[in-house]
Amino acid sequence: MKRKMYWLAVALLVQSGLFAGTAAAEGNCPPGMYPIGGQGVRGCAPIPGAQRGAAAQQAAPPPAAPTTRWGTRWGAIVASAATSDAGAATGRLTKSDALSEAMAKCRRNGATDCKVMAEYSNQCVAWVVPDGGDAKALGGLGEGATPELALQKAQSYCENRAGNGCKVAYSACSLPEIEPI
Known part of the structure; x- marks a missing residue:
């Protein structure tokens, strides 16, 4: 019985750790990124096209004032x-x-x-x-x-x-x- 309880406790910890890790990965990814990984591997990857659009918006200079x-x-x-x-x-x-x-x-x-x-x-x-x-x-x-x-x-x-x-x-x-x- 002790052994059964032990494995049940381990299973619950593993299960709760994975769900907590996934939730943490989503919350820790910066804008323009999405969470990746599974089974204990966590990370963030860029959303395709998001960086180009953000960089283009930041790099565009303001229009020049007319001189004529x-x-x-x-x-x-x-x-x-x-x-x-x-x-x-x-x-x-x-x-x-x-x-x-x-x-x-x-x-x-x-x-x-x-x-x-x-x-x-x-x-x-x-x-x-x-x-x-x-x-x-x-x-x-x-x-x-x-x-x-x-x-x-x-x-x-x-x-x-x-x-x-x-x-x-x-x-x-x-x-x-x-x-x-």
């Missing part, structure tokens, strides 16, 4: 009805710079009635005038993302009963430019 931006560029068209003089400016940093330059060009031959026809930024502009025709013919101004779109819009305003259409008087773009911050 898109800067607005202005253009203007100014014309005199009395003398047909005109002036234009493109690619200026401010609207007032574009208007001042265009106005000065219009007045360089003595025109005193120069008026702003168009002021624009970050796009293209086209000005068409009647090609012959009568005094009631109308030209047009158009803007667009490309010179072709601006010209197409300007031509849509052209009215010339003589049938000659309109010809391009001016076409230019003042597109945004990359500048340092």
Whole structure:
């Protein structure tokens, strides 16, 4: 009977030691690892793919702060009805710079009635005038993302009963430019 009790006690100790060892192995494994072993052999092994993902997240540098931006560029068209003089400016940093330059060009031959026809930024502009025709013919101004779109819009305003259409008087773009911050 003593012998039976002895083996029963040994069996219980072995059994409880294995279960305790397994539980301890699970609790002792670091993140990204899982317990391995059995029958008294305990250890931790890496979870496939867990280390690569963690290392990649830790190694990725923060995004760099931008050092440039898109800067607005202005253009203007100014014309005199009395003398047909005109002036234009493109690619200026401010609207007032574009208007001042265009106005000065219009007045360089003595025109005193120069008026702003168009002021624009970050796009293209086209000005068409009647090609012959009568005094009631109308030209047009158009803007667009490309010179072709601006010209197409300007031509849509052209009215010339003589049938000659309109010809391009001016076409230019003042597109945004990359500048340092």
